[in-house]
Amino acid sequence: MIRTSRLRRVLMTAAVGAVTAVLAGCVGGQPPVDEAADRPVTVLGPWTGTQQDTFEELLRSEGFDYVYQGTAAQREVLLSQVQAGTPPDIVIMPGPGELAEYAAEGRLEPLDGRGLYEPEHYDAPWTPRATGESGRRVYWVPVRAALKSIVWYRAANGRPESVGAREWCVGMGDDGAAGWPGSDWVEDLLLQTAGPRTYARWARGELEWTAEPVVRAWTAWGTLMKADGAGPARWALLNDYRGPAGERGLLFGGRVETDERCVAEHQGSFARDLYEDAAGRADYTPSTPYLPGTTVTRAREVSGDFAALFDDRPKAREVFGFLASRQGQRVWAAASESPVYSANSARGMPRPEDPVTRRIVRDLEDTALPRCLDASDVMPPAVRDAFYNAALRYLAADGLDPLPWLRNIQKVQEFEKRRPWMTGICG
Numbered sequence: 001m002i003r004t005s006r007l008r009r010v011l012m013t014a015a016v017g018a019v020t021a022v023l024a025g026c027v028g029g030q031p032p033v034d035e036a037a038d039r040p041v042t043v044l045g046p047w048t049g050t051q052q053d054t055f056e057e058l059l060r061s062e063g064f065d066y067v068y069q070g071t072a073a074q075r076e077v078l079l080s081q082v083q084a085g086t087p088p089d090i091v092i093m094p095g096p097g098e099l100a101e102y103a104a105e106g107r108l109e110p111l112d113g114r115g116l117y118e119p120e121h122y123d124a125p126w127t128p129r130a131t132g133e134s135g136r137r138v139y140w141v142p143v144r145a146a147l148k149s150i151v152w153y154r155a156a157n158g159r160p161e162s163v164g165a166r167e168w169c170v171g172m173g174d175d176g177a178a179g180w181p182g183s184d185w186v187e188d189l190l191l192q193t194a195g196p197r198t199y200a201r202w203a204r205g206e207l208e209w210t211a212e213p214v215v216r217a218w219t220a221w222g223t224l225m226k227a228d229g230a231g232p233a234r235w236a237l238l239n240d241y242r243g244p245a246g247e248r249g250l251l252f253g254g255r256v257e258t259d260e261r262c263v264a265e266h267q268g269s270f271a272r273d274l275y276e277d278a279a280g281r282a283d284y285t286p287s288t289p290y291l292p293g294t295t296v297t298r299a300r301e302v303s304g305d306f307a308a309l310f311d312d313r314p315k316a317r318e319v320f321g322f323l324a325s326r327q328g329q330r331v332w333a334a335a336s337e338s339p340v341y342s343a344n345s346a347r348g349m350p351r352p353e354d355p356v357t358r359r360i361v362r363d364l365e366d367t368a369l370p371r372c373l374d375a376s377d378v379m380p381p382a383v384r385d386a387f388y389n390a391a392l393r394y395l396a397a398d399g400l401d402p403l404p405w406l407r408n409i410q411k412v413q414e415f416e417k418r419r420p421w422m423t424g425i426c427g
Contacts, residue, residue, distance in 0.1 A: 041066045041319045044081070044088040046074055046305060051273070054336045058328075061335070064319050072176035074098075075381060082107065082310075089316035090323075092307045095377025096140050097384060099308045103139040109309040112138035116309075116317060117324040118344070124427020125373050126304070126343040141324045142304035142343040147269040147364050148374065149188050149301040151290055152251055155283040160263055163290050165227035169250035169262035171239030172392055181241045182221070182391030183376040183384075185266060188287055188301055190217035192294040196370040199299070200425035203375035205383070205413050209406040218394065218402035220292040225395060233395040241267075242274050249274035251282060264290065268303060269360050273338050283356055299426060300363065303374040304343055372426040380416040383409065 041064060047055050048070040059066050071077050074093055081087050087107070093099060102108050111117060119127070119138070126142050153160055160167075172179050191199045194213035201207040202214060225233040235255050247253030251265045252275055265271060266287055272279040288297040309320055322328040326344055333340040339357045341364055352358045364371075376384045390405035 038315075041090065041316050042088040043068045043090045043092065043319070044074065044078060045070050045092040046072070046094055048072065050337070054332075058332050058335050059319070061331070062322060064322075065315065066319065072174065074176065076176075087310040089311040089313070090307060090309060090320055092143060092305050092323075094303065094305050095374060096306050097376075097378045098381050099140045099306060100378075101381060102308070102310075103137075107310060108139045109312040110137040110139060111141065111309065114317075116321050117141045118326070121326070121344045123345055123367065125302070125371055125424060127424065127427070140306040140308040143307045143323045143329075144305040145341045145343040145364055146303045147300065147341070147360050148184060148303060149191070149287050149297070149299075150267075150269070150284045151287045152265045152267055152271050152282050152284045153263060154251065155281055157263070159283070159285050163264045165224060166231045167263035168224075168232050169243075169255065169265035169267075170225070170232055170236040171241040171243065171250055171255075172236045172395065173238075173240035174242075177385075177388055179388030179391040180376065181267070182236070182395065183387050184268070184301075184374070185221045186217050186391070187375045188266070189220050189291055189294070190214060190375075191299050191301055191372055192288055192291055192297060193217060193220075196299040196372050196426040199372055199375065203373070203378050203425045205379070205417055209410040209413065210403060214406065215402060216293070218406065219400050222394060222400045222402060224292055226400065237392065237395055248276045248278045251275060252278040266290070269339075269341060272356075279338070280354075284359075297369065299370040299372050300366075301374060302364065302371045303377055370426045375425070378425060380413075383413050383416055386412045 043059075043066055045052075045055065045068065052068070052070040055070075056068055059068070069077070069088070074091075075098060078087070078091060078093075078098075082102070091099075099108065112119070117138075122141070126145070151163075170181065172181055174180060187199075190202065190213060193216060198207065198213050202209075202211075207214065225236060238256050239250065241250070243250040243253040244256065249265075249271065250262060251271070255262060269284075272282060275282050286297050288294045307320060307323055309316060323332075324344075329340075329342040329344050333342070339352065339354070339360070341360060343364075345365065352361060376387050379387065386409045390402075390409055394402055394405050
């Protein structure tokens, strides 16, 4: 009897405690707190260092409750979080290829028709789109843009008439995706020699890697990198694309294992972030005059950072909507010490004072030439990774024949063809 009485008292105490907790949550007519809905908005992005500081200050200035994680190994981090059932509310990735895979699996929230972005302010190829089993729904929006198909040089020396093989600043190293600078070379060569239509077919997986235009672009790149005793290829494999640590990138910081100063760098508009305090001493020009076998610029390669939603709870939608909005783009640009370029055509940013920044904005907005998204960024992740790896192996190998490596990428592509993928590469 004593045990039974004690048990009853314990159960009664627990029941009273539970009722009290519920009532406490309703004091003053307030509903109980939904901890899942009220938790901070989690954001996974590509920015670290000073770029992360700027991004976090942007979110803080708007009073958002957030947790940001910046990493160069986004694919691995995101995959592990998704598999653990704890994906971020918002992910921002450099290219929609990764996102298309998650959209096809039904993991991303559709954005169209929900007031989360302004579709009339995004021209092709920035117009967000995905195809396949997910239908023609919108799953990502570019929140930052970059111009490629350009070559940087030291402004004080004037635009170089030509660039010798040993004068190129090239580095293949990166923390999370070594080899991607090589993909930019091949993409630009293919775009300018074969044109945007062939380029788009290749990026979508409709053109085999062993096709003549692709082989020609790889061979032209190999001829340039392996000329003059293979000096550029060796330097490219030894150097990080950011240059020696803390030494203002490759163009101003130099290269390892050589005292020679390089003259020009084939790199996107984001290169000026690498040049740090020397950024004002850099200028750029279209890449076409320096690419083997090219005579006329047929299109501009561009890239971007694309935001997508894994969770559409109100707090996450609020942050997402701000980042994609005209106001968000203006505030972001004003808060950053280095230029922030937007794909939002109606962002209404003040005219940049810096002439180089003005030209980049003009070239990004110019529709006289087709603009094509970075091909590796829109490829399935497995194909993209095989592309990066092949660029490294091709540089390290003797000879100019790229077919052994292209056949390997083709095998990966043939498997990935079975999956739904994207359209709309150039526009």
